[in-house]
Amino acid sequence: MRLPSLLAGAIVLAATSATFVATPAFADPESKIDPEITATGEHRAIVRVQQPAQVGSAQASAEQVKQDRKNVSTQPPTEVAGKLDFFVYRGTRAELEKIAEQSDVVSIRKDKLNEPTLVQSIPLIGADKAHRQGFTGRGTAVAILDTGIDKDHPAFGGRIVAQACFSAADPVDGSKPLCPNGSQFQIGDGAADAETDACMTGAPQPQYGLCYHGTHVAGIAAGQATSGLAANGVAPQAKIIPVQVFSRFENSPYCAGRPVCVLAYDSSVLTGMAYADLLADQYNLASVNLSLGGGQYDTACDTGDGADFKAEVDKLLAKGVATVVASGNNGYDAAVSWPACVSNTVAVGATDKQDAVAAFSNRGPLLDVFAPGVAITAAIVDDSYAALNGTSMATPHVAGAFALLHQKHRRAGVDQLLGALTRTGKPIAYTSAGTEVTTPRINVYAALRSRL
Template identity: 45%
Template sequence: MKKSIVSCVVTALVSAGIAGIGSAPAGAAPVSTYEQAASAPPQVDPELRNRVAGGGRVRVNVVTETRKEMPDAARSGRVLQTLSRLPVVTLSVDEAALERLTGLPGVVSVTEDRPVPPVLAQSVSLIGGDRTREAGMTGAGSVVAVLDTGVAVNHPFLRGRVVAEACFSPADPDYSASSLCPGGTDQQEGAGAADAESGPCADAALDCDHGTHVAGIVAGNGQNLAGAPAAGVAPAAELVAIQVFSKFESEDFCGPGAAPCVLSFTSAQLAGLDKVLQLKEAGTPVVAANLSLGGGRYTAPCDDDPRKQAIDDLLEAGVATVVAAGNDGFGDAVNAPACVSSAVTVGSTTVQDEVSGFSNRGPLLDVFAPGTAVVSSMPGGGWAPMSGTSMAAPHVTGAFAVLRQAFPGKTAAELEAAMKTTGRAIAYPGATTPRLQLDDAALGAGPGPEPAPAPTYDNWTSRAIPDPGVVESSIVVEGILGNAPANLEVYADVHHSWRGDLKIDLIAPDGRTYPLRAPAAGDDDDFIHENYRVNASSSPANGTWRLRVQDVKRNDTGNIFGWMLTVPQLTNWTRYDIPDRGTAESSIVVGGIPGNAPVNVKVYVDVHHSWRGDVKVDLIGPNGRVYPVLAPSPKDSEDIIHETYTVNAGSSPASGTWRLRVEDVAAGDTGYLDGWMLTL
């Protein structure tokens, strides 16, 4: 292949690749083939070191930049599993093996192989989809378009609901690309054109299952299906299935050891979006188009993207374009076309309402939805879990169908606004983004006063680091009562030509020093982008905090680019019914914080009850000590509690299981605990 063609196609695929990990679609695994963080330090779960301390062992998934680094990584522990194409190996490791992995060139991330219950019913109920379904809001009367790797149109979860099909799958021998259209042509329309179980996609090695999984999350219906998830978000909506991927044979595009693979040209996506507009203009009631694909890294809107106009035209016609943010773990960036300002950009959260580690996020993100270990339909009539922003986006796509049924006169922009204003606030360094709460958006509960986002303080003034020498950057904290939290988060962004020379400490307002990072002689990378967790409960919260960076050796220079302090919050948004004259409890597990809890624990409570004056609320510490939060008030006839309370919980250990107990003390009214938040 000519060099100029290779260069052009790599550029094209960076902006048009799948929003997934590696060369597979966005939910499949955590590595980008075309934008590898070659110089970034490995991302390591902070809790792993605690798990392996003192001789313990833990299962971990190790992601490497390419498959070439996998054998060296595999030698660090006992191999439990390897994958056929993706650069991921599962190991059993002890403390020494974990330390070796963190310093091994080519390792991108080391994360716990954590067992979780992978059920679609759980992700749908988390956003309130079970309540909208019970209320008859099922997306009936709307059509959603899935632009992906095709759909298994005869899958029992989807059977009878695909009303239109098309395939735009360019073949180009210069790019080793061939068509996935069942008929073998570059374009095909009509019945069977996007069937993932026909033509080349019938080859299981191509992983054309992605689109079927996405479609099931949007609109699957598991009624009377043994072993199936209960339903997708909009189980009565109909589907337009559009194949926009081609088959690639070359490792130049698929990555080492990953050929053949499926990738999507921007031109195919444009043809697919244009087809959606044609259908809409011809009278098909399309409300949203789902694009769980993308590539690149964008911190600002990319409105020069060639897909911008197509997305704008659809929005003007009443169709929202929902795009996965991408799975690179960027804290301040998303992929394209998620960066298009008129697209609805979706990130992923876990069932614990934490940002999924792989999810891109930041100011360009519009909304979060569940995307971790979601079970949905797969070709062949089966079911399987997948994780990624690809799984989060179809929750939002299905939500548009439900909201169109609830509010037929509203525009797509107004439906998007309803999702944002009623969503649960998810705070993370640099931004706060709502997580879809469909029942509140569709059933008129409206946005109650959300808890304030996690307090964040930052200083992005660059400070040069002397060679050798010490430099400090300060942040003034105000408005927090009592001492600092026991799990204060410190994000440091430091650039240095040899970061192993650096020692980093946090200095509290009372002068107490909290070590963050020690020098590491062999560490020759050139920047630090790290979150550190500090038990700072011995120091006052208010006052001047300082980040001190010391260069302990000569010959290299750098600067503090900026840093941030965040007071993190722990949540449980699982809904629990409160029996009439009964009790409901919800728990949050806190780990890794030594000593007792602070004297200014914050507890945010979200309770819905037909007579809230009947409600008594207590916080129960890990040692069983009960801290009263709210006493009954018999004359209070209001029906919602959205309040933050301060509790002196210093008599209980910080780590362990905390419980919120809600008791109905009088007969005649019922309600539910919608969720709560704990800030230590």
């Protein structure tokens, strides 16, 4: 018997870090300064030295460059400042050139402002350009088979058109249903509510509960900009069909030592797929998103435990609906999880903002495309926003991309739309089982401009 499918998204609130490239201590002062620091105007700059112990003296010298005002920013508390090898200075290029003459100074670069990561990931795949051309997913729908949704989150703006819950229970496994009505099945308004008692009780992060994952995934695929996050998802005008397919597990060996967790049975996922098929024509469904998975497969799993899933995917393909699946977060270099191993799905791996393959992402010949999946900020339960990592976050970028393509090419098949994404994506080369493999990172704007 297969183990229950595991959440593919890493449940990690994002923390940012910066890596600086060192230059020789005795380099020419001009070579230490970022070319973006121009001769005109003032700049807020990060002045980096060789060791944290050198910050104090370098900062004191910098304060002498322009003595009529304080140009060096206030340092953080001592326990933090002692770990930093830089300080921030605001001034002109000429002033920074004088600071660069210090032998302890390694580099000087702009202290740039960073927008929320979803704002960055959407332009990375060209979705912002697509929106400006009128491709927003209007007239299409995306189904999110996950942990339900925060049904009144402002990011969804009344676009949730149908809901269901298929949440199996098994006392031997210690699993209980998450459906709001307390049963294992529920269809109708509120059926995929991610803020029920069953979702919220006993969660390690009480404000978000156990079922926040689906809201985040839906926000990436089809969220809209709000006062809380000035960033659209990939298809901000698409309709949303959330389906709860997870169950609550208590004191179960499947929770890996945690007292409570949420996991999805294959049967619940398959039931959710069938529900999506039922609504495909009514809502012009473009894609089904499955940010979940389990196991390790280095060859297609179309027979055996993948056969029933393949059959459901085939039904959706016949209606022009793509089934988009996370490859998994085990870091396998030549394997993916189930059900990404099913050959007729669209298997998605994760890259970061620099288009490097995320260390956690499964990859290899079974992968179809990459999409951004590192520190992605999107909607979360309690009308909030958070940044998460995972192939779970990469997958809805692709599900949303299918909505944009489906809006333009209503009668095109999934293979044609996937072909456009793979032909026009940015090639990402990496080593898989000792062999170089290339997989495209999607660029939906380029795909929209290409001929099918």
